[in-house]
Amino acid sequence: MTASIRHTFAATCITLGLLASAPLTQAAESGTTVVSAAAQMSELSTFYRLVQQAGLSSALEAPNVTVFAPTDEAFKAVPAATMDKLSKDPELLKSVLSFHVLPGNLKASAIDGSAQPTSLQGGKLNISKAGDFVTVEDALVIKADIQAGNSVIHEIDRVLMPAVKK
Template identity: 40%
Template sequence: MKNIILCITLLLTSTAVAGGGSTVPSGTTIAGVVSNDPNFSTLLAAVQAAGLVETLSGPGPFTVFAPTNAAFAKIPQADLDALLNDREKLRAVLLYHVVPGRVTAAQVMNLTTAKTVNGANVNVSMMGSSVMINDSTVTQADIRASNGVIHVIDTVLMP
């Protein structure tokens, strides 16, 4: 766990130092999958604004709870604009959506909490047949990426 956090810290630091992270990702990494799906255009813009493209293109593995455009649309526009313009807060919110390791839907259903890359825990529960991450519902699970797995959620998670 310490090695994963150290690796992510190094990736974040190198992205910030290099001034990178605003490029459009490609390939089968988590960042590439997100960039190729129009339902994630707001998430992609947020990842780019936060300078996290290289991180989510890195070796991982990561599990990402990925909010759709509709999830971001639930946030009042003024609040979303403020978030997108506050790089540190945006990074904290986005890293709250990332769990170290490749955690499949079958594994998620056996958890009650999961520690995110930003250090805070998310709550995992079942509501009927739906998996809930905090107050967000997983609407699609186990989208494979070369460096992890994506689970689509319907609400942006706030730490």
């Protein structure tokens, strides 16, 4: 390989690397909110749609929130009857989605052992870390520390259901 070809190959690799990381960098620099970041992530399309439906957009546009966002696959695993009930009851939907939100910016690296912070919904979330694995309730964080302005999103593999108040 000639020096010219090696140089071009190296420049192409660097450019591709920069392009691949651009969305997250731009999100953090441009003041993107959790809502606008979720709108850009295809694996969070159901979460984004339900946040809109529940009227939670303004709560998630506040600075310094942590969102444990279920992926589309997580929502597909919820029984159809439960999803139907959520779609017909906006207050229940709002309660379920706000159970996924914490005030403050909690990065995975800041979790040591276990904690029980209070969610926006008012319920306690059981968050633990073992090695590199972070869990919240019975869900696994599958993609951590997605910056959205000065807030953070963690993608999770299950939809969290708050305890039913009697």
